[in-house]
Amino acid sequence: MNLFRSVRTVTTASGTGYVDWHAVAEAAKASTDAGSLDLSAAEREGYAADVRDARDRLRTLGGVDFDLPDTVEIQNRHHWIDANVDTFRRVMAPIEREAPDALFPGVTRVVNTGTLSFMLAFLGRNVLGQYDPLLLAEAAPADRDHALYFVHPNIVDVADSLDVDRPRFRRWIAFHEVSHAAEFGSAPWLSDHLETKLERGIDALVSGDLDREAFRELDTAMTAVEGYAELLMDRAFDDDYADLRAKLDARRQGGGPVARLARRLLGLGLKRRQYERGAAFFRAVADARGLEGASAVWERPENLPTETELDHPDRWLARV
Template sequence: MQVIDWDLAVATGTRLVRPGPQVSREEARQAVVELRRLSREAEGYVREFTRIEAEAPPQPATVVDRPGWIRANAEGFRVVLEPLTERMANRRNPPPALLTAVGSRVTGVEVGAVLAFLATRVLGQYELFLPPDPSGQAPTGRLTLVAPNIVHAERELGVHARDFRLWVCLHEETHRVQFTGVPWLREYVRSQMTEFLLAADLDLQTLLDRLKQAVDAVADAVRGGESTLLDAIQSDEQKAVLDRLTAVMTLVEGHGDFVMDAVGPSVVPSVAEIRGKFQHRREGGSRFDRTLRRLLGIDLKMKQYAEGSAFVHAVVDAVGMEGFNRVWTSPETLPTQAEFADPAAWIARVVNPREIPSAAAN
């Protein structure tokens, strides 16, 4: 059973996505070469600063255009959704084949449209979920940089190209260091995502109810409300899982922003100008653009950057990088949602836990 027609999603996304900035063939080649070089350079800075070591050797970044990003993410989503697809296929009373076929095509068009929107905005990402490698030799994740979007952003902001590219690489390389240097982190995120998907209510009436809620969420977002599609379609059980997922993603995104800003001044001369202009760009856009960002939860991601970065700043200031790195010990040492607002509580729980007096001491 196919929940989403992925071929149609890719075809729709690549047809709808806007072309990148006008560059010559030589300018495009030089941008690709420089991004690959700067990603390797950034990895050295990040590992030295964060003191996170990985057993796997560093891999060069994969540099793509907008259609390439769409294809890569469709493959990643297919891998993530596989447990849900298998569960639906094994149901005792599966929906009629015609309904499934029509639904998968409709959803494929919708997913393709969302990918086309996002493909013009993403500068880079660490892809956690890749199709299985038959040889078993490929790395478990991949750092991807979207060259047209980076070139477009640096031109729009009017900043130094090399500085901006290195600044972006610092953030994205931090994610690669996190997920290759913390052995349990990738599997934890994968298991939480699987649990989130499998907690979905799959009966037809519930799906219809969720669809109505999604329509209401769209209407509220257009009116300027705070509704998101994710809020509209999740069950109560999924909300508990989402809290854990949000906590870990707030940490990794905030840590990425912290490292980018901490390392930046020593290797990116114009970092202050870049940060100021980029923050203004994050908050801007047309009303339509802001509505889509809110509806898709992108504004929530921006909030995660700020909350997570503030948490990392406070902890490193209080207990140093070695103390902060206790956060990577296990899932139990991750900060809770409440601890992001109260870093001292996390420090007391994880870095400086009070010893419980033994019975013999009484």
């Protein structure tokens, strides 16, 4: 890890765009220790077995038909940063193309490059696993090969810091990410739905406006995505992992002052709210209609809960 090299890379950002994406990746990696990927054969097989077990268990439990993405990777932190620079670049592309020329382009480029490298470095040090539906990629949603990532050094570090068994913790993360594969795999329309809302919001920003309705609908859909995954996790493990859940919930809220500020700036408090609100909705639905009833959310876009229904599951039950 070399903070001096990271700062120097940002301050010498070049090019003609609003962001020097090469510098973003290099600065984020310079300020982040890659971590070890020195896994034993047993550890690699452990990941593979956990992913397979999660697929089989969640297929049966949720009554949903899905398969795993072809791309399942065990990554270090630098691998994760590289993969997600591409995601950030896709999201920012319309803004970079259409935004008016900056008054001080060099300064703007340095500030944007520094901001994005900080975000990716912080996330790269904290993300445990990721299901990536590759939103805004060039291929049509139905033709995209979604991806599943596990950031092994972070999984090891967090398991140790929480004082939990590493294989047990790894299995928990595998089940959570495969839960997202279950959602996107059983709802082929979901990627397109999220992408449409995201594009609407970005187009409005490019035009100097704020489409609050688009971002509200995107938040509602993501709350359903996170909440359903939490429900599947609850039912897959019953009370066996209650201690681990409590420790993870505390971690989502914890950290030092800098970490808490970074989480707030990156909207991670919103993500925690999505977990909690979505989980409460789906638990109420599953208690009333079982897991297969809750899985009806993914049958078609119209079955997604509305903003109001998230807080009043009885209204969703009456409608759907």
